[in-house]
Amino acid sequence: MAAAISLEAGGSLAHDLGSAAVTAGVALALLKFFEELAKRGVFQQKLSRKLVHISVGLVFLLFWPLFSSGTYAPFFAALAPGVNIIRMLLLGLGLMKNEAMVKSMSRSGDYRELLKGPLYYAVTVTFATSILWRTSPIAIALICNLCAGDGKEKLPYNPNKSYAGSIAMAVAGFLASVGYMHYFHIFGFIEETWYMALGFLMVSIAATLVESHPISTELDDNLTVPLTTFLVGSLIF
Known part of the structure; x- marks a missing residue:
């Protein structure tokens, strides 16, 4: 044995x-x-x-x-x-x-x-x-929101960020998270639920709001976005 x-x-x-x-x-x-x-x-x-x-x-x-x-x-x-x-x-x-x-x-x-x-x-x-x-939805949200993009129309509270970019980031982060939820579900690593999908949406919105804030320009959005994603994800999942 x-x-x-x-x-x-x-x-x-x-x-x-x-x-x-x-x-x-x-x-x-x-x-x-x-x-x-x-x-x-x-x-x-x-x-x-x-x-x-x-x-x-x-x-x-x-x-x-x-x-x-x-x-x-x-x-x-x-x-x-x-x-x-x-x-x-x-x-x-x-x-x-x-x-x-x-x-x-x-x-x-x-x-x-x-x-x-x-x-x-x-x-x-x-x-x-x-x-x-791979069994953690927070891991999926961390990487997917980290990899989301940027755009052009200026935000009134932060001229370094944009409406188009913020919307694109939230949508891209959310869709990528849901896509990988389904992908890992196929292999049996994670349970695919509407609650988890809604959680991904909330996390992506929170990450986008923080990314669009001037503090993310001063620090670095590669730091503030993962921190926000982890904290909000820990509360939701």
């Missing part, structure tokens, strides 16, 4: 290690793709940053079902964003150079920006993966 359990545990670890390698490979390939586009000047820097911001977290979520139900599975899954935390620190502190990556992830091209938004982004995804994992 002990030998069988040991073999099963070893199989799960090997499976999760392989899944982590696949997930990290896809994440790295996606980042390299955007780096290359930035290097070639295919997109403007602002658009390039937005594409990275929107796509990386949502694509990463797609790979969560690859992992086993083992105890260490979420930690293996968190390796890719965890490594990205280290990379953001090294780049942001100037200890490592990668001009194309800095260009694809920063607003102004200043490498020190990576110590704010991009670092908060990586920390949020790592936290959602390693601590909350």
